[in-house]
Amino acid sequence: MTAARALNMGRTTAYELARSGEFPCTVTRYGDSYRIPTAQILRLLDVPLPVELPDTTTESQ
Template sequence: MQTMQYKDLDTLPTVVSIMTAARALGLSRTYAYELAKRGDFPCRIIRVGTTYRVPTAELRKLLGVT
């Protein structure tokens, strides 16, 4: 999985999938889901049915991008 660049963060929607957030953070898919399931993902996770979503604003804040 290729890591996301800062310029790519500007094009993200308000809420992204856990895979997109993992890519931005440089995490593997497996590790991202493991963190989410234990409640240790570094950003707030929104669970929608069986999927996980991450607010882009929180992801940007964690990465220090305004």
């Protein structure tokens, strides 16, 4: 439902699209529930993804 709200669609429409394989993002089904990767929703909405910076700490020996 979070993804549906983010895409401004109702519950029925979101579930119908998920069942038919027409949801605008990858949908993974776990039992009776559906999961959509947050990163895909953010990309679809043109929200910049946070960049993970490399770990610059090193241990001196």
